[in-house]
Amino acid sequence: MSNITFSVGEYTSEDKTVLVTYTNEVGHTHERRIVLPKTSEGEIDAERLTSRLDNQLQGLYNKVEVGAVTFIDPNANPEEPPV
Numbered sequence: 001m002s003n004i005t006f007s008v009g010e011y012t013s014e015d016k017t018v019l020v021t022y023t024n025e026v027g028h029t030h031e032r033r034i035v036l037p038k039t040s041e042g043e044i045d046a047e048r049l050t051s052r053l054d055n056q057l058q059g060l061y062n063k064v065e066v067g068a069v070t071f072i073d074p075n076a077n078p079e080e081p082p083v
Contacts, residue, residue, distance in 0.1 A: 002064060006057060011036060013043050020053065022060055028071035030060070 002025050009019035017033040024030075034056060037048035063069040 002061075004057065004060060004064070006053065008034075008053065011044070013038075020056070022057070022071075024064075024071045028073050030069055030071045032056070 004022050004024050006020050006022045009021070011018040015036055017035055020032055020034050022030045022032075034052060037045040037052060039045050060069060064071075
């Protein structure tokens with residue numbers, strides 16, 4: 001299994017989602033938005049968020065194994081649009 005780390009973008013209690021960037025062992029990245037779990041008072045539920053992030057990471061490992069996820073070199077030049 002490859003080594004994948006992740007970083008969580010900034011968010012506030014008003015946000016509904018947060019951007020999570022996953023980085024593989026060669027430095028390529030995959031991004032996805034994760035729904036922020038909230039308490040009944042509307043605050044971010046940190047315990048549920050940690051669990052959700054762990055579950056998403058395990059799901060990502062599974063998708064990598066079957067080739068369903070693409071990691072992109074963040075330093076690559078984007079392709080030119082078709083003319």
